[in-house]
Amino acid sequence: MSGPQIPGLALRNPVIIAAGCGGTGRELAAYSPLDALGAFTTRTITLNPRPGGPAPRVVETPSGLVHSTGCPNPGLEGFLATELPPLVQAGARVVVSVAAASVQEYAELVRRLGRAPGIAAVEVNLSAPDAAAHGLFDVREPFHMTSVLTAVLRELPAGIPVLAKLRPDVLRVVEAARTAVESGAVAVVVGGPQPAALPDGRAAGLSGPAVRPLALRCVTEVRAALPSLPVIGAGGIGTAADARDFLRAGATAVQVGTALLHDPTAAARLVAELASDDAALAGTAPAEPSPPVRPSRPVQINTDPSQEQPR
């Protein structure tokens, strides 16, 4: 099957692992070959290592998971040394999710990240509902987003496309998507965790089937307002029927997160089911040809994830 098209990012198929839900990749590989997935999004990587927040980090709620992990990660250097090479070797299309405490830190992070071989795209995590609580830059207003994305695009080699993961605020998601394209993102990820709280009151995010209708509404809103912008839908997708709803609503691809936490084979199953599915394939073609969204810096099509990007 020819994969869905996002400028500069040739997905193998429309099924992407959501940030923070695929472990380091090695754990998921036991259940789903990584080279069969559309792409693998890493957990959110920061410049310096982070131990993450205190327990409990992930708590069940009916049809949802409330989580506040605090972005545990080995820091950029640790990630490049220990986690990226095995992902690339396993044949994954690697989308690196990033977050930082300030605009300057975002710039430094992606400047160093951009030199590493094998990165298919960068996803800027602008949706963390507990960002401020964890000392990360809290992107609430369009001007925050512009400053982050402008800095990221300035520092990242032109061949690496930038995806903007937006807050799934139904009333403001179109405004956010417009800001993201105008700042140079090639696609938006829509439907990440809803702002929520853990039972002890700590700021957290809510994911899983409970948020699916909200996520779908966000996708339809963005699609209607910005028909040529590729949209990646996320939020409670676990079955082929769920994925089809998002693809029919105009999503170019879908991300799967919470479903993997109770069935680690969910992504592999979705890939297989969608592969034999005309409706889904039709849905992955953009409604109209996408105009170049980063006109000042032509996007290079990266088809081989192991190939180093030209600088």
Place this chain on the structure above:
Amino acid sequence: MSPVHATGELLASRKVGAYHHLSVVARGVAEEFRPGTFVAVTVGTPGTSATLAPRPLWIHRVRPVGGHGLALQLVLEVRGAGTRWLAEQPVGARLAVTGPLGRPFALPKEPVACVLVGEGYSAAPLFPLAERLRERGCPVTLLLGAPDESRLLSALEARRSARAVTVVTRDGSVGQRGEIADAVTEVLRRAEAAVVYAAGPEPMLHAVAAAAEAHGAWSQCAVEQPLACATGLCHGCPVPVVGEDGVARTVRACVDGPVFRGDRVRWTELVR
């Protein structure tokens, strides 16, 4: 060891004391079993359930069942919604099972004296461990604890698999009255233990690890933390440890554990 996610079948479910003993076949899970590994069982109907976190359960035994190959024996204590659902499943029910998960107990290379300490259902993985240790010529001593007799796991069987058995119950209904923490030092001394294996709630593990250190024995502790995925995907199960290099870090209970060296866990920072 490579875990699998399989649809299994409940072959038997019976009440023994306060627990439910389940027998489950799930293709490919039992074959790779090592003592200290566990399974994660999906509760509710896969795909449509409101309950999203699987429930981790120790693998108590692996037994061939006629016509079914190897079956997993699990011991269940009903605590909340998920375990109640499992206990109510009829024989023949389909269950989504992931496993075997986690790092097992490390076995000593020499035939040294070992003390195995377990509380309640958490003693489940110690019985197959005792068998493996005996096969290696290790003298095995068991220290079993429980709130009362109905929550004491297989004390009779324990007498068959160990050289010496000490039983403590909180209400004194069988064995000594008290807690494992009160009895462990004396048991280690009598057994001249070189290695201590423990499974149970954290305060008990902490006490056992401290007693082992004071006695000069290695300890291996199986930690139970709430697990949201049990497979290493979510980073939701932090265990504060000190690495071999002396540097403090936070690792995952489900894939970096559940068995840890007792002297490596920063017990006072382990919150529930």
